[in-house]
Amino acid sequence: MWSVVGTISGTSADGIDLAEILTDGISVERFGPGTTAPYRAETRKAVLSAIAKGPKDRSAWPALARAVTDDHAAALEAYLAEHGLLPDAVVFHGQTVWHDPSVGETVQLGEPQALADRLGLPVIGDVRLADMAEGGQGAPLVPVYHQALARELDQPLCFLNIGGVSNLTYLNGDDILAFDIGPGNALLDDWIRKHGAGEFDENGAVSAKGTVHQDRIATALEHPFFTAPGPKSLDRNAFSMTVAEGLSLQDGAATMVALTAGTIGLSEKLLPKVPALWIVCGGGRLNPTLMAALRSVLQGDVRSSEEFGIDGNALEAQAMAFLGARFQAGLPTSFPSTTGASRPVCGGKLYLPQAQRRIA
Structure with missing residues (x-):
């Protein structure tokens, strides 16, 4: 068993998540x-500026990588x-600022070697690159952990x-x-910030007051990505x-929520069997308006991760x-059925701190 600390910051850049587990990589x-x-x-x-600009302007990336590492x-x-x-080790995912599997590129800014040297601990970085090199989407990478958490739960x-x-x-x-699937919280967060109403739709309060424009949703759901089979992945700014x-602020927020729920409803049709249960993780589980919308479009029971003793924040x-x-x-971290890689892939690269490199 290893004691490992994982770190990640999502594309909302709302903070750095840190958590420790004791694991052998199986349980x-x-x-x-x-x-x-x-x-x-x-x-x-x-970070938000770099994400918005995309890969056409990479001039700020080196300085941002240092700042991300320092933080x-x-x-x-x-x-x-x-x-x-x-x-025993720290996993440094880095900050994603660009992801386009169609050109085989994913960019997580950060300096794993500098982090290892500063902490005096082994750091595992570059967790997505090996999958991309084998033709995978580089995402999502969490499924193998979901599998470990679900061993005692009824399936599908x-x-x-x-x-x-x-x-x-x-x-x-x-299996x-x-x-x-599609837009999660990104568009809704951007909409709320654009209108100076905060950083996100806290407790779904803004979207709860709005009216969904169903004609717009129907048009948006015609995008071919939503009905394409997996594996498939998206950049935050794909939509x-x-x-x-x-x-209006409220109607726009309500329509964004309905779009997210609608795309998830379509995803159910892409699965081998209808799931009896949906365990919701991520910030979206904290939006009651979105959770209610999901219950209206999905056939299975929709419940937050905390109801199963799973810390959705961590x-x-x-x-x-x-x-x-x-x-x-030396175990696979991604599979053909999760990322589209040509074979099961063990992703990551080990960065030893300076003292251990001298000994090695």
């Missing part, structure tokens, strides 16, 4: 503490000290993660299927806010830690 013996540390305001602003290092130092942890079931992009993991015995253009950081343990054990 989890202990769930350690989980927390979220904020980026510095200037780092978050730069992760500070967060990890505080976290390890607070909880008295000395892990789906884990539904609603972050910036929504994605699912379908599980039925040894595992995963793919990105725009045009579905809500010209609407899950993705835990998953990164789990992937790190699988890398250490």
